[in-house]
Amino acid sequence: MDFVGKVAAAAIPPCIAPVLEYIAYPFKVSDNVKALEKATATLTAAQTDVNENAARQGLTQPRLVEDWLRRVDEVKVEAGDITRRYKERCRCFGSRSFNCWSNFSISKDAAKKLKKVQEFREEFNNFPQVAIQPPPEVPEQPIGSEVVVPKEEANFQEILRYIDSDQNGIFGIFGMGGVGKTRLLHLVNNHYIGSSAFDVMVKVTASKGCTVEKLQKELCDNCGLVQGNSNEESQARTRIISNYLNKRNFLILLDDLWGEIDLERVGIPLGLGKQFKKKIVITTRSVSVCDLMGVEESVRVAGLETEDALRLFYEKVGEKTVKSHPLIPSLAQEIVKELGGLPLALITIGASMRGKKDPKQWRDRIDLLKKSRLKGVDEEEKLFHRLKLSYDSLNEKSKHCFLICSLWPEDYYINNIRLIECWLGLGLLDLSDAKNIYNPGFDVINELLSACLLEERKSLLVWEEDEYVKMHDVIRDLALWIAHDEERASLTSCFHDCPDLPCGVPLIPCDATSLQFLRVNCFSWLDRLRDATYFTPIKPLVQNVSNFRELAFLDLSSCGLKSFPQGISELVKLENLNLAVNRITSVPEELKHVRNLRFLSLRQNSISSFPKGVLPELKELMVLDFYRINYNLISEGGDEQPTSEIFLELSNLPVRTLHLAYENETHTLEIPSSFIEKVQDNLYSLELEVWSVRKLVIGSNYQNRLGNLGFLQFDMGELEMIEWSNIAPEDLLPMLSDLSFKDCRIRDVSWTLYLPSLRRLILYRCCHIVQLFERVDGSGAIKPTFPSLIVLILQDLPKIEIICDKSITFPSLEKITIVKCPMLKKLPFQSRGKLKTIDIKSKWWERLEWEDNDLKQDLQDLVF
Incomplete structure (x- = not known):
């Protein structure tokens, strides 16, 4: 028919075509109106994108764009009028109208307006930077015990009643610390996840000493708003937040408020109009804070009734x-x-x-x-x-480790590995077993979790392997109270003047703002300090550390340093040095004199030169973090050495954790066999981020295996293949339990099939993978696959169509997470097996293809 139409069209003289177009109008009225509706919907989406982009960035639209938005509003009204006329004329005669003049008029207007809408859409395509980043998804909050007692249920329903009402304003939840206010707020948060009642829902923790600026930053982070540079004035952020929230239904959950906060200065609009829902729920320990904040309604959270209290107590016992x-x-x-x-x-x-x-x-x-x-x-x-x-x-070791946790700010997510390294650097854990230095730390964390003195937290990023712990704010107050009671110095933000601190104190817990209130000339006693952790830039203090001769632990991360502190060579007892996230450009040769150094973190600096011979002198070094330091090894003559030299220089050190990220022009990287030989007994964690490398060669002439390597991550943007030469992956990596690939160009990871200890496999933004696993067995019996794999996470794999064929099995798999894999249509399971969780979007689950519908029904209850 298309061919006939084209022949007929070619045969019609040009002068006749407009006449035929007019004649066709009455017969194409339905098609023209539907086309107009579809085009208008697309234009409306484009208009929303433009407005969202400006709102998130806090920008004023250029006049050209403002004019376009105004004209789009006008054409939408006109298109809506045409649609209304069409629907009204259909009401008279069911779905059809025999009034030719009416059909002609509506069809002609729809066709003309369609061209106008298409012109506006074409203008939109020429606008720069209209694509927007969606706000982060609202995470589900942990609530601990699943038991909801009657009194808590009554309070919960009272809060929901207020939120669902037409009244705008603030609802208050008050009660003493530890009574369950935050849990109530988490229940509210989880109740509204996925609800269409609000365009924006945000949970923010205020904590003691909260400021307008802190709330603004958290709101911007949670809403995906562009904040500009860190020095941008608070008034500008106020405008950004206000413009974004003003024409949206929002619910803001503000936890642990200790004093009055001016919400208008933050940018949270609380007008009297009822066009949009504007709801805020706060928790606080004091009813007076509720009064100062002008809450409309409130509930007091009190202790549990005896029966409910006994039930909760039995649950924990x-x-x-x-x-x-x-x-x-x-x-x-x-x-x-x-x-x-x-x-x-x-x-x-x-x-x-x-x-x-x-x-x-x-x-x-x-x-x-x-x-x-x-x-x-x-x-x-x-x-x-x-x-x-x-x-x-607790035993004495665990007591000290618990008190150290109060070093971190209130409501801070503490990275487990960083916490253990802190304990190790302070000499709180046994280092006699060099092969398993982290295990005693994990034992302590588990003990503190079991005692409910710490809370377990997972990263909000599904691809991130790290785990975290957090102290309840009351438990942290308890730790600081104990530290002070046991005559350990506690520097908190209440000390605005120089405190009279005792000499030789073993521990200084301090929160993120504490030391900024102390005068520099008050630090004469620091020469007897054993450990110090600074969470804020105090440049006059940290630029010269030569007097801190007894120091064993020094954390100067995120201090804005451009160079190593002067006098670093004087710290001969230093064991843990953290200079991460600074702007340091070079490493001094004097560092080799700090021979007791066990932990060195230089991650995320701009280091471009590193004196040759320094690392081999640090013979006690166990953890070396070079993650993203822009580092190329430079020889004494100034010539670049081969990429593999970095491995050779590190091979004589008892390093347990190695994070390497540097830039090099080499397209092929071979990890030397001498490096494998030297680190085989020690290396536990290896992260590689080497830009430009397309091919990684592993296995040439290897006589040894990495028998203790448990964690391996490839973050290599150009990596296309990993070549295994003369050695099987399962032989080289018998204990590898965590493996992840980020931003790689690899096309499959079939070499992982037989790793005997692999428990977690993560692939993130590997855009060239079509099929994840494929058997490469030769003749003979088929070997079992993935004997230990428990967790499989796939995120942002736009081309993946199939995970594997039926011959590949997952006998131990308990959880699979799939995010943003639009081409994937099938799951690789023949039975339920040991699966406990399938973490995917419900809409995507419904689009999956199944050979066995019974299997789909069997797995349905696992979808999360």
Whole structure:
């Protein structure tokens, strides 16, 4: 038919074509109106993109764009009028109208307006930078216990009633620390995830000492707003936030507010109009803060009723412990009575009693709780005395490690590896087992998690392998209180003047803003300090460290330093040096005199020269972080050495963790066999980010294997292939448990099929992968695949169509996460197996193709 139409069109004289177009109008009215509606919808989406882009960046539209937006509004009204006329005329005669003049008029107007809409769309295509980054997805918040008790449910419903009402304003949740306010806020957050009630939902933690600027930064980060440079004035950020929120329905959850905050200065509009929902929910320990903030309604969160408190306590103690002796249930009730229904105390003390099956241990705990009934102290200090019982049950090593956690700011997510390295640098952990230096640290973290003195947190980025812990704000206050009570110096933001600190103090916990209030001339006592951690740039203090001769741990990350501190060679007892995220350009030769150094982090600096021979002198070095330092090894004569030289210079060190990122023109990189030979007993973690390398050769003449390597990451933007020469991956990497690929150009990762210990595999933004795994077995019996793989994460793989064929199995897989893989149509499973979670979008799940519908139904309940 198309061919016939083209022949007919060619046969019609040009002068006749306009006449035929007019004659066709009455018969094409439906097609023309539908085409206009579709084009108008596309134009409306483009208009939204332009407005979103400006709102997120806080920009004023150019006059040309403003004029375009105005004209688009006009043409949308006109197109809507045509659609309305068409629908009204259809009401008279069902779906058809026999009024030729009406059909002619509407069809002609629709065709003309369609051309106009298409012209506007063409103008949009010529606008620069209209693409926008969507705001981060709202994460689900942890709520701990799944049990929702009646009193909590009543408060929860009261909050939802206010949020769902037509009234705009602020709702307050108040009550003492540890009573469950944040948990309520998390329940609200999780309730509205995926809801269409709000265009914007943000949870922000205020914490003690919160400022307008801090709230602005968190709001911009959570909404994906462009903040400009860090020195941009608060007023400019106010305008950016206000313009973005002003014409949107928003719900802002503001946790742990300690004082009045001017929301208008932040940029949060709270007008009286009801066109948009403008709701804020705050939590605070004081009802007076609710009054200062002008809350419309509020709820007071009090302790749990006895029955609910006992249920929560039993949950933490564990059923086996409760039933282990007939006296324990009655003793448990006495403890619950002493704790007054406070959830945090019930959780923490309950966790500390897990596994204690001797009634004498329970009686001792009851006696201690009764002794903690102090007269003349406030409720918070009474709580500290009770919570301290969990601290007292720790061994001395774990006590010190717990107190160190208060070094980090309130509500801070502490990276587990960085925390363990801090403990190691302070000499708090045993280093006798050089092959497993991190294991004692993980044991301590697990002990503190089990005691509910730390909370486990996962990264919000699905591809990030790191795990985190966090201190509840009351638990952190407890740690600082203990540190002060045990005569450890505690530098907090309340010390605006120079404190009279004792000499030789072993620990200085400080939060992110503390040291900025201290005068530089007050630091004469620092020459006897053993450890110091600075979280803020204090340039006059850190530019010369020669007086800190007893220092063992020094953290000067993110201090804006352009060079190493002067006098670094004087710190002969220094074991842990963190200079990450600065602007340092060179390493001094004097660094070789710091021979006790075990941990050195230079990640994310601009280092372009590194004296040859310095690294081999640091014979105690166990962790070396060169991640993204723009570093090329330069010889003494100034000539560049081969890329592999960096491995040779490191091969004589007992390095456990190595992060290498540098730029080089080499397209092929071979990891020398001598490096493998020297590091085989020590290396646990290796991250490679070597730009321009397309081919990585592994295995040439290797006589050894990396028997302890547990973590391996490739972040190599040009990497197309990994060549295995004369050695099988499973032989070289028998203990590899975590493997990730980021931003690589590889086309498959079939070499991972037989890794015996691989537990987690992550692929992120590898844009050339079509099929992930393919068997490369020769003749003979087919070997089993992925014997230990538990987690598989695939994100941003735009070309992947298939994961693998049926011959490849995942006998241990428990979780698969798939994000932004639009071409993938099938999952590689023949049965449920050990699967527990399928983390994908529900819409994508429905589009999947299945050979067996029964299997789909069987897996449905695993979709998360």
